[in-house]
Amino acid sequence: MHEHASARQAVETMIRSRDLEGLLRHAETIHGHRCPLLALGVKAGQYAMDYLDQENTGMEEVVAIVECNNCFTDGIQVVTGCTFGNNALIYKDLGKTAVTVARRQDGAAVRLVVPANFRERLFARYPAAGPLFEKVVVQRQGTPEDLHRFHHLWEAVARRELEEVDLSEQFLMETCTIQLPAFARILATEVCERCGEGVMESRIRVQAGQKVCLACAGEEYYLLTGQGIGCSREI
Ligand SMILES: [Zn+2]
Ligand SMILES: [Zn+2]
Structure with missing residues (x-):
């Protein structure tokens, strides 16, 4: 080998x-x-x-x-x-x-x-960082100069x-x-009969006798955004 x-x-x-x-x-x-x-x-x-x-x-x-x-x-x-x-x-x-x-x-x-x-301990170590973080990141109200200073700091x-x-x-x-989850499964690809796109078989639904993707089926699916994981029908 x-x-x-x-x-x-x-x-x-x-x-x-x-x-x-x-x-x-x-x-x-x-x-x-x-x-x-x-x-x-x-x-x-x-x-x-x-x-x-x-x-x-x-x-x-x-x-x-x-x-x-x-x-x-x-x-x-x-x-x-x-x-x-x-x-x-x-x-x-x-x-x-x-x-x-x-x-x-x-x-x-x-x-x-x-x-x-x-966070309190971090800002206690770097006193200048707290107020600038609040203004630029939390409030999103920093001027371009504040932003520049913040990046450096x-x-x-x-x-x-x-x-x-x-x-x-x-x-x-x-x-x-710890008990580890099983290895990721390798699944077959099906074709959505409405949009024609390839879809992993576990995400296919049957509607009126047609195999369709979750988006075409109008079903909820999991969505990971900046808000965390949620359910959605569309973004
Ligand atoms: Zn970052
Ligand atoms: Zn589709």
């Missing part, structure tokens, strides 16, 4: 050598900016992957269960290699900045959760949280063994 070169190897190497800055730069390419919660996701992912000592080739060797859809989750996806697209990312819509990373082989897992008073906060603050100050951590 021989090794296949993969771009993922660069990430695995950064995990093993604890190159947090390299991992954060990588995460920035999909997240679009550098921020403290992205840095925390990178750190949590690096810690978990190092602890589990399991290389991930995107074939569900490692599974990440996230409990939020915020910046943290992108750091987790990039570092663990468990993504929305490779079915190794499980999303529990609990609204907690928390992740459990598990090794499929034996269910060994580590859970990291940001403490409840995380937020990047500096991210860098310090990445390199200087100890992981034990940022997370509550526990190791555990």
Whole structure:
């Protein structure tokens, strides 16, 4: 057997050598900016992957269960290699900045959760950040200059949280063994008899003797947006 070169190897190497800055730069390419919660996701992912000592080739060797859809989750996806697209990312819509990373082989897992008073502690460490965050992010009322200042400050906060603050100050951590869900199923594709588009067979409904997709059937389906998971008939 021989090794296949993969771009993922660069990430695995950064995990093993604890190159947090390299991992954060990588995460920035999909997240679009550098921020403290992205840095925390990178750190949590690096810690978990190092602890589990399991290389991930995107074939569900490692599974990440996230409990939020915020910046943290992108750091987790990039570092663990468990993504929305490779079915190794499980999303529990609990609204907690928390992740459990598990090794499929034996269910060994580590859970990291940001403490409840995380935001207050963060703003206590960086007093200038609080009011600016409130104005620019929460109220969405910053001027272009405020926005520019905020980005600089937020990047500096991210860098310090990445390199200087100890992981034990940022997370509550526990190791555990979990029952992993079954591997993702590979299903056949059917053709919707109304729109003609290919549809995974589990998402086909029969209406008036016709096989139709959920959209054409006017049925509810699950939708993940910035609000979390909900049911919808249309966006
Ligand atoms: Zn972010
Ligand atoms: Zn259709």
